[in-house]
Amino acid sequence: MTTPAQTTIGSTVAEKENSLKELYKLGQSVWLDYIRRDLITTGELARMIERDGLAGMTSNPSIFEKAISGSTLYADFIAQQESQVDENQNAPSPVQIFEALAVRDIQDAADVLRVVYDRTNGRDGFVSMEVSPLLAHDTNGTIAEARRLWKEVGRPNVMIKVPGTIEGAPAIRQLTSEGLNINITLLFAQEAYERVAEAFIAGLESRVSNGGDISRIQSVASFFVSRIDTLADKLLGEKIKSTSNAEEQGRLKALQGKVAIANAKMAYEMYKGMFSGPRWEALKSRGGQTQRLLWASTSTKNPAYRDVLYVEELIGPDTVDTMPPATIEAFRDHGNVANTIESDVAGAKKTLEDLERVGISLQQVTQQVLDEGVKLFADAFDQLIGAIGKSRTEPVPPHVHHQVSSLEPELDGTVKSAVDDWAVSGKARKLWAHDKSLWTGADEDKWLGWLDVVAKQREQIAHFKSLADEARKGGYTQALLLGMGGSSLCVEVMKLTFGKIQGFPEVVVLDSTDPAEVAATEKKIDLKKTVFIVSSKSGTTLEPNIFQQYFYERVKQALGPGSEKEAAKRFVAITDPGSQLEQVAKSEGFLHVESGVPSIGGRYSALSNFGVVPAAIQGIDVERFLNHANEMVHACEASVTGDQNPGVQLGAVLGTLGKRGRDKVTLITSPAIGDLGAWLEQLLAESTGKQGKGLIPVDREEIGDPAVYGNDRIFVYVRLESAPSAAQDAAVEKLEKAGQPVVRIPVNDVYDLGQEFFRWEFATAVAGSILGINPFDQPDVEASKIETRKLTTEYEQKGALPEEKAFFEAEGVKLFADERNAGELQRSATGKSLGDVLRAHLNRLNGGDYFAVLAYLEMNSANEKALQVIRHEVRNAKKVATCLGFGPRFLHSTGQAYKGGPNSGVFLQITCDDAADVAVPGRKYTFGVVKAAQARGDFQVLASRGRRAVRVHLGKDVTQGLAALSAAMQQALG
Numbered sequence: 012m013t014t015p016a017q018t019t020i021g022s023t024v025a026e027k028e029n030s031l032k033e034l035y036k037l038g039q040s041v042w043l044d045y046i047r048r049d050l051i052t053t054g055e056l057a058r059m060i061e062r063d064g065l066a067g068m069t070s071n072p073s074i075f076e077k078a079i080s081g082s083t084l085y086a087d088f089i090a091q092q093e094s095q096v097d098e099n100q101n102a103p104s105p106v107q108i109f110e111a112l113a114v115r116d117i118q119d120a121a122d123v124l125r126v127v128y129d130r131t132n133g134r135d136g137f138v139s140m141e142v143s144p145l146l147a148h149d150t151n152g153t154i155a156e157a158r159r160l161w162k163e164v165g166r167p168n169v170m171i172k173v174p175g176t177i178e179g180a181p182a183i184r185q186l187t188s189e190g191l192n193i194n195i196t197l198l199f200a201q202e203a204y205e206r207v208a209e210a211f212i213a214g215l216e217s218r219v220s221n222g223g224d225i226s227r228i229q230s231v232a233s234f235f236v237s238r239i240d241t242l243a244d245k246l247l248g249e250k251i252k253s254t255s256n257a258e259e260q261g262r263l264k265a266l267q268g269k270v271a272i273a274n275a276k277m278a279y280e281m282y283k284g285m286f287s288g289p290r291w292e293a294l295k296s297r298g299g300q301t302q303r304l305l306w307a308s309t310s311t312k313n314p315a316y317r318d319v320l321y322v323e324e325l326i327g328p329d330t331v332d333t334m335p336p337a338t339i340e341a342f343r344d345h346g347n348v349a350n351t352i353e354s355d356v357a358g359a360k361k362t363l364e365d366l367e368r369v370g371i372s373l374q375q376v377t378q379q380v381l382d383e384g385v386k387l388f389a390d391a392f393d394q395l396i397g398a399i400g401k402s403r404t405e406p407v408p409p410h411v412h413h414q415v416s417s418l419e420p421e422l423d424g425t426v427k428s429a430v431d432d433w434a435v436s437g438k439a440r441k442l443w444a445h446d447k448s449l450w451t452g453a454d455e456d457k458w459l460g461w462l463d464v465v466a467k468q469r470e471q472i473a474h475f476k477s478l479a480d481e482a483r484k485g486g487y488t489q490a491l492l493l494g495m496g497g498s499s500l501c502v503e504v505m506k507l508t509f510g511k512i513q514g515f516p517e518v519v520v521l522d523s524t525d526p527a528e529v530a531a532t533e534k535k536i537d538l539k540k541t542v543f544i545v546s547s548k549s550g551t552t553l554e555p556n557i558f559q560q561y562f563y564e565r566v567k568q569a570l571g572p573g574s575e576k577e578a579a580k581r582f583v584a585i586t587d588p589g590s591q592l593e594q595v596a597k598s599e600g601f602l603h604v605e606s607g608v609p610s611i612g613g614r615y616s617a618l619s620n621f622g623v624v625p626a627a628i629q630g631i632d633v634e635r636f637l638n639h640a641n642e643m644v645h646a647c648e649a650s651v652t653g654d655q656n657p658g659v660q661l662g663a664v665l666g667t668l669g670k671r672g673r674d675k676v677t678l679i680t681s682p683a684i685g686d687l688g689a690w691l692e693q694l695l696a697e698s699t700g701k702q703g704k705g706l707i708p709v710d711r712e713e714i715g716d717p718a719v720y721g722n723d724r725i726f727v728y729v730r731l732e733s734a735p736s737a738a739q740d741a742a743v744e745k746l747e748k749a750g751q752p753v754v755r756i757p758v759n760d761v762y763d764l765g766q767e768f769f770r771w772e773f774a775t776a777v778a779g780s781i782l783g784i785n786p787f788d789q790p791d792v793e794a795s796k797i798e799t800r801k802l803t804t805e806y807e808q809k810g811a812l813p814e815e816k817a818f819f820e821a822e823g824v825k826l827f828a829d830e831r832n833a834g835e836l837q838r839s840a841t842g843k844s845l846g847d848v849l850r851a852h853l854n855r856l857n858g859g860d861y862f863a864v865l866a867y868l869e870m871n872s873a874n875e876k877a878l879q880v881i882r883h884e885v886r887n888a889k890k891v892a893t894c895l896g897f898g899p900r901f902l903h904s905t906g907q908a909y910k911g912g913p914n915s916g917v918f919l920q921i922t923c924d925d926a927a928d929v930a931v932p933g934r935k936y937t938f939g940v941v942k943a944a945q946a947r948g949d950f951q952v953l954a955s956r957g958r959r960a961v962r963v964h965l966g967k968d969v970t971q972g973l974a975a976l977s978a979a980m981q982q983a984l985g
Contacts, residue, residue, distance in 0.1 A: 030346035031063040031339065037350050038328035040135050042067035044307065044335045046074055047650060048084045051119045055440070055650045063343060066127050066135035068120055069194070069233075069307075069333050071172065072144055073391035075113055088112055089399060105399035106143075113140060114163050121166040128168040133227050134300070139194045140164060141172035144388035147197075153182040161191050170194040170229070174385065175203050180210040187214025187230065190223060194305070196233045197384045200377035204278050204304075207232055208285045211302045215294050226298025231305040231331055234278055236321045238308050238380045239271035241470065245477075246371050266366055268316050272324045273359035274373065279304060279327065279352050305331040310338045310463070312470045314608035314619070315588035318460075319346045327352030336649070337463030340444050344456065383473070411646040411766060412757040413657055416664055417747045425671070429663040429781060434653035442776060443649035451785045458787035460610030461772055464619050465640050465765075472634045475627040478603070479515070482542065482628040487516040489536045490628050493558035494546035494621075495522050496697075496903025497613025498585065500690045501622040501768070502546070505631060507686040508761050515630030516542060522900045524554055524945065526929040526938040527869040529561070538562075538569040542602070543582045544625055548613050550590025553799070554899065557931045557941065559592075564932045576600055583628075585620050612787050613903075614694050617768040632762070640765030647773045657770050662777020664725070664754055669699070669706050669782060673725045673752060674913065675861060675892040677709040679739060681731035684761065685711075691771060692896075693904035698775045698786040700908020706778065707861055707908055707916075709892045712882065714742035717749035719887050723859045727754045729767065791910035791952060795902050798948030799941075806936045812943060817964070821845045822975045827962040829954035836961065845975070846982030848961075853983050855959050856889045856917050863909060865920040867898040867946040868969055877973040878921075881980050888984040899945040906949065910956050918953060918960040921976070922946045924967045 031041050043059065046068055050056050059065040079085045092108040103111070121138045128136030140160055146152040157171045171191055173179050175198040186193055187210070195207045211232075215225045244267045251263045285291070286301045309321040309332060317323070319342045322332055327350050334342065366373055418426060433439060441449045447456040468475075482490065492502045499522040506518040521532045543562055547555040559582070566578040584596035587607040596604045605620045616622065618640055627633045647658040654660070665676060676695055678688040688710035699705040709724075728743050747753045758767060779786025806812055817825035818833040822845050828836065839851040856862060862885045868874050875895075882893040896905050898920075909916055928939040936944075946962070953960045965972025 029063065029343045030348055031065075031343050033348040034326060034332070035064055037326055037348065038330070039326055040066040040303075040331045041339070042069055042137075042305070042331055042333040043339065044069050044074070044309075044333040046070040046116055046120060046138075047645070047648065048116060049648075049650045049652070051116065051123060053650050053652070056120060056123050059339075060124070060127060063339065066131070067124065067137045067139075067331070067333070069139040069172075070113070070117065071141045071196070071391075072388055072395060075109070076391045076395040079112075079395060085112060088115070105396045108399050109396060110160075110163075114160075117164050117169060118166060121164070121168050125166075125168060133167070133229065136168045137170045137192065137194075137229065138166075138168065139170040139172045141196065141388075144174070144385060144392050147174040147176050147385045147389070148178045150178045150182050153179060154185055157182065157186050157191060157193075158189070167227070168192075170231070172196045172233075175207045175232070176381070176385070177206070180206050183207055184210040184214040184217070187211050187228060188217035188221070188223075190218065190228060192229045194231050194233060196307070197381055197388075198232055198234045199239060199274075199380050199384075200374065201274065201278050201281055202374075203377070203381070204232055204234060205281055205285070208282070208302055212285070212291070212294065215299050219294065219297055224298070225294065226300070229300060230302040232282075232302055233305045233307040233333070234275055235308040235380070235384065236271045236275055236306055236325070237310060237312050238384070238470070239274055239376060240268055241312050241474075242376050242380055243270040243366070243371065244268065244313065245474065246376070247369075250369065250371075262365070263369060266362060266369070268313065268320075269362045270366055270373070270376075271321070273362035274377075275304075275306065275325055276352060276356055276359040277363065279325075279330070280356060282329075301329055303329050303331050305333055307333050309333065310335050310467060310470075312467050314460075314467070314606045318610070323347050323349075324351050326350060335463075335466065336443065337466065344445050410642040411657060412759070413655075414660055414664075415755045416660075417753045417755075418664075419750060419752070422668060422671070422673075422752060426663050426667050429667045430653040430659060433656075433659050433663065433777070438777075438780065439647075439651065439653065439656060439659055440649040442773075442780075449780045451783070453785050453788070455785055455787055457610055458612050458615070459776075460608045461615040461618065461769075462644075464608060464611060465637055465644050465769065468618060468620075468623055469634075469637050469641060472637070475623060475633040478624060478627045479630060479633070482516055483514050483630070485516075485542065486540060487542045488540040490516040490518050490542045490544060490625065491532070491536055491562070492518060492520045492544045492546060492625055493555050493562065494520070494544075495552055495554040495900065496693060497616050498546035498548060498552075498555070498621050499900070500693055500904070501617035502625045504684075504686045504690050504764065505622065505626050505629065508684055508764060509629065509631055512630030516628060518625060518629045521558055522554070523870055523897065524557070524899055524938050524942040525867065525869045526925050526927060526942070528871075529558075529929050529938050530927065531869065531871070533562075533565065538566050541566075541581065542628065544585065544628070545582060545592065545596070546585045546621055546625075547590070547592050548587050548607050548616065548621070550586045550592030550594075553796070553803075553941070556592070557934070557938070560932045560934075561929070561938075583624070585624055612789075614697050615772050615787075617690065617772075618765060622768075635762050636765045639762045640769055643766035643769045647769065658773025659777055661754070661756075661770060661774035663781065664752075665695075665706060665774060666778035666781025668725045668752060669704075669778065672723055672859060674706050675709050675724045676706050677712065677724050677726045677892065679714060679726060679728040679743060681729065681734060681739065681758075682736055683731050683734040684729065684758065684764065687729060687764065687767065689904075690768075694771055694775055696905040696908035696912070697789050697792065697903075699779055699782055699784060700905075700910075700912030701784050701788070701790060702911065703913055704782050704784055705908045705912030706782075707892065707894070707912065708905065709861070709894060711879070711895065712886065712893055713879075714739065714746070715883075715887065717746055717751060719890050720746075720749075720751060721858055721890055724892065725752045725754065727756065729756045729758060731758050731761070733760050789907045791956070792903060792907045794910065794952045795906060795945075795948050798951050799945045802944035802947055803936055803941060806940055806944065807934070810935060812940065812947070815947075819845070819848050822979065823966050824972060824975055824979070825964040827950070827964060828960065829951075831957075832954065832960060844982065845979040849979050850983035852917065852919070852959070852961050853885065853889065856885075856891050858891075860915045860917055861892040861894060862886070862889065863894040863896065863905075863916050863918050865896055865898055865901060865909075865918060865949070867920070867922045867942055870897040870900075874969065874973065877977060881977060884980060884984055898949065899942065902945060902949055910952050910958070914957060916958060918958060920946065920950055920953075920960060920962040921965065922962060923965040923969050923972060926967045926969075
């Protein structure tokens with residue numbers, strides 16, 4: 012067999028070869044499954060050839076659709092094409108415009124890869140271009156279009172992609188006989204592969220019989236991999252649920268994640284047979300070269316599997332692996348190189364036999380994924396052509412809005428310097444390459460799974476639609492999300508933004524241990540008609556676990572004796588693979604167990620299953636949502652220059668102004684997407700607030716007169732274009748005129764929230780780099796958890812929390828503080844009233860400080876209204892930024908910045924005696940005890956960090972207590 016030429020396609024400078032280059036030693040070529048204009052024009056494609064030994068590229072309508080919709084790179088070309096008319100004054104059709112665009116990019120990419128083609132004597136260096144997917148079942152149409160495209164591109168190193176359908180086989184034979192290079196795509200079944208390999212060989216034989224040269228004809232058979240596991244695993248999962256036999260469940264589980272690789276290995280065995288023996292040797296003697304198997308769909312869709320699984324398990328001679336950018340980055344970073352394609356072939360054969368034995372037909376699986384693949388490409392083509400056609404009749408809003416910044420000249424220049432630095436230093440490429448040197452060099456490279464999660468989620472659309480259909484037909488009236496922090500805030504945003512969707516359960520979120528809130532939440536739902544979503548990345552987070560224990564018992568009581576199994580089937584778990592929660596969910600028989608991605612931290616998980624699974628159950632059009640998000644992903648790609656990259660633009664402003672003292676990021680959001688601020692609070696505060704640095708997000712602070720603001724602010728206005736607020740517009744304009752820095756981010760509609768999730772995640776990573784911190788850890792959140800755990804453990808052992816002594820008591824309110832803070836306030840208070848002590852506390856606010864109210868109370872409208880009044884009175888009187896958070900949820904959000912960020916906060920923690928408590932099943936402690944332990948643990952860590960903090964403890968009558976506190980605060984500010 013012919014193997015890829017071993018000529019080095021890379022640097023001649025001595026260096027340690029990365030894993031991608033190591034593949035060449037075993038005879039495997041690496042191609043890129045992606046194309047985009049700036050990948051060519053910025054030199055990134057040439058760099059990948061040099062750095063990684065990249066040997067080819069593939070494209071398809073879906074890839075072009077992403078590239079065009081995710082940027083403005085093609086807008087000028089499309090407009091220029093539309094302006095051209097023929098002799099009859101007819102403008103080109105959308106299909107003609109797309110073809111002209113695609114041909115140009117294919118030609119230019121082929122020219123860059125020509126060096127590879129020449130060095131490998133024509134074996135590698137190819138770029139693929141696909142015939143219209145609408146011709147998948149049209150033999151003659153495929154032949155005619157392939158001939159035309161081959162001539163149009165006019166490059167020896169182009170391959171024309173032809174689908175491996177039954178109708179595609181005779182086209183492959185004919186085109187090969189004419190000397191065209193063919194990439195046979197959408198192969199899933201071994202029988203289909205055998206059919207197209209036979210067509211290729213027959214085409215060579217036909218050309219030889221006509222006296223033609225076959226020595227320069229190249230072909231690959233693109234065998235799709237991971238999509239097979241996606242469907243097979245789903246079918247196996249359904250069978251696992253349907254049986255209670257542990258032995259049978261074990262047999263079924265053993266097949267999950269194994270079918271696709273086994274199928275590919277058997278195809279490779281078939282390849283070795285097809286390209287050996289007398290028939291092939293006759294062609295080889297005339298210069299014939301094998302049609303290599305190309306592994307496609309190699310990105311891992313299931314987060315429970317290794318992200319380079321489908322690369323590592325299919326390495327071997329005379330093969331090609333085409334990988335999307337994220338898989339290339341992952342394999343370069345941590346891929347293991349070994350000849351695996353020919354290992355354990357007997358085991359692969361047995362896997363496929365066992366699949367048939369358990370009642371799943373591989374033939375049916377491969378047929379279904381083929382049908383779906385043809386439809387996906389056709390749909391992408393239709394969407395792309397439709398968008399181009401629409402641009403002629405009406406203005407098309409930009410797919411991705413860029414921010415508009417209003418900054419004074421000095422700040423503007425500093426920001427532009429930061430953006431230029433990112434461009435010149437190639438820092439966006441470093442970010443996408445998981446280069447931890449961009450931050451602190453710690454473990455940042457292990458926490459970047461959010462970069463490519465949207466692509467993986469789009470591969471799971473069928474699963475999300477199945478979940479939605481199940482929720483719609485299940486008779487559920489509510490879906491109760493039991494979570495905290497990153498696992499709940501995104502769900503809350505989606506719930507409050509999209510509301511109740513007809514025919515689907517109403518989403519309710521519980522992320523508080525306040526017993527009054529637990530009880531109030533229970534009253535909102537019908538226990539017999541609710542599906543419960545237990546959401547915890549680690550699976551050990553205290554709050555979701557005790558929520559799950561409580562509601563599991565309540566559902567069993569509602570359903571009656573002997574209902575354990577029925578109760579469990581009303582629960583869904585979202586958690587990382589192998590977690591304690593996953594083990595519990597599987598052993599108890601939960602309805603679903605949905606996997607998180609271990610390389611995605613909680614606050615970056617909005618576009619992973621933690622956000623998308625509840626969205627599907629809520630009835631949101633997840634496909635549309637992810638498609639919109641995908642546009643922002645591509646707009647932030649490594650090859651996009653800094654001034655065109657929305658994530659770099661925003662991150663540069665946040666990081667640069669943060670370093671210059673404007674670290675109070677004041678969030679202004681249109682009312683219809685108002686809860687987005689709560690999610691942004693966590694992302695910014697928990698990511699950047701550490702090592703004495705950080706950005707302090709300010710959410711839900713009403714816009715005031717410019718006179719109440721200092722020079723420590725930056726205002727970010729996220730404006731929903733379809734439902735703007737005239738009052739907000741006017742107030743923001745006043746801020747701009749007053750010289751305050753303002754960033755405006757337009758959002759087309761609510762489905763663009765997915766774009767904002769990604770924009771802000773990317774921007775936060777950029778800002779973290781500029782600030783010089785690790786934006787992916789949360790050391791002070793862990794510190795609070797440790798203190799809370801100590802206190803709850805002590806309660807379990809002794810039946811009580813440690814006694815406390817107030818340093819002040821009056822008007823039914825007690826004040827607590829550590830020795831240092833208590834001493835300062837006692838010395839500086841000018842009188843003996845509650846207002847006097849609070850005045851002393853507020854007088855510790857200086858310019859550039861902020862005031863934060865941390866309320867361990869029920870998060871209801873009455874309590875929030877009273878606390879909002881207090882924060883705004885402080886803002887207006889002291890001219891400082893103010894924050895309001897309800898505990899314990901803010902512990903998993905802004906709490907990190909309050910403890911680890913700059914020591915510029917003055918804190919007022921508020922606790923109360925619970926009028927009625929709620930027991931935690933199986934525990935001595937109650938929800939009220941947990942809340943009290945969390946408040947005390949929070950305060951202890953604040954004190955240990957030298958923060959200016961006072962705890963105000965109200966009685967059982969919270970309304971009366973807040974009234975007393977409000978009166979005292981007015982006195983303190985008077």
